[in-house]
Amino acid sequence: MNNAPVRTVSDAKRDFYSHHTRPINSIYRRVVDELMVEMHLLSVNADFIYDPIYALGIVTTFDRFMVGYEPERDKDSIFNGLCRSINSTPEHYRGEAEAVKASVNGMSLDDLKGQFENLGDGGDGLRGTLAAIAHREKFKYSRPFGIGLYTLVEAVAPAEALKEKADVETLFKDLAGKLNISPDKLQKDVELYRSNMEKFAQAQEVMKDMLAADRKKREDRKKAAEAEAETLVEPVAAAPEAGESGDSAE
Known part of the structure; x- marks a missing residue:
């Protein structure tokens, strides 16, 4: 039995600032703080299990809401601090995120929806990840997971498929049902994410x-x-030297 004390938000913040020591641009500070707290609280939640779709949600959130950050070179340091604050690495998060996003390359929206069918049969790759989530007795749903799922859909769906709010709600209600997660939570997070992206x-x-x-x-x-x-400077340069005069004394 592990009797180690549960790490606190203060512990996570201390670890973050030990890796990223520069001040954070004020307009982006809230994004970084909220992401840090969210990642920490999930990492210490007994029901939470990390998966690549969650990783994609974290990476997507950071990359999209940190667009335009100055100085640009600090972005990698900030993301490194976020990952290190929960005893992980940016390589792990980005590697998993890139892999799961690459898994839908070349798919159509119908192809992706097909990955959610017959999850009782299990599978490899993305289907295996989805099947594990659907079968988990206590799946800890999170906002980053919802954003990761939306990012996968966004990668394969034609732009017009995501224009109408009603169509988006219908799509994610169906996907939530296949994964046995709350459609209301997923739809709310997707809509909030889309709205925040527009505002940002x-x-x-x-x-x-x-x-x-x-x-x-x-x-x-x-x-x-x-x-x-x-x-x-000009009048000084043009001024006559001492003793010089335009009139000669007789």
Whole structure:
């Protein structure tokens, strides 16, 4: 029996900042904090079992909501900190996420839906992962899992198939039923994710405009300062030396 104390959110945050030591850009801080807390709470939940679809949800959430982060080079360090804070690695998460996404390459939406059929027979690859989830007595559903599932659908579905809210709800209700998970939770998380992506894209456009305006102001101030410096230097350069005069004393 393992009597080790359960790690706390504070432990996870301490581990995170031991790996990523730079400040986090304010507009993205909430994304990082929420992801860190969510990953930690799931990692210490007795009913939670990691799977590649969950990993895809984590990677997708991070990559999409961190678009435009400056400095760009810090993104890898931040993701590394998130993974290390739950005693995992970014290589593990990204490797599993890329593998499960690659497994649907070349599939149509109907092909993907076919992976959810006859799960009682088990299987390998994606079908095996889905079968294990459907058969699990206490499957701990999570928001990242829902986002991972949506990412798989998004990878194979034509754009028009995901335009209408009613069509998306019908699709994910059917997939939830095949996996024996709550359709309401899955539909709610998918809709919230889609909505947040739209809002975040709008916020990023506003930020771009604000940053561009700020850069222009700085450039204008710099040009004005340089022009003022030039006007001060010119008279000094042209001033006669001491003792020189245009009139000669007789």
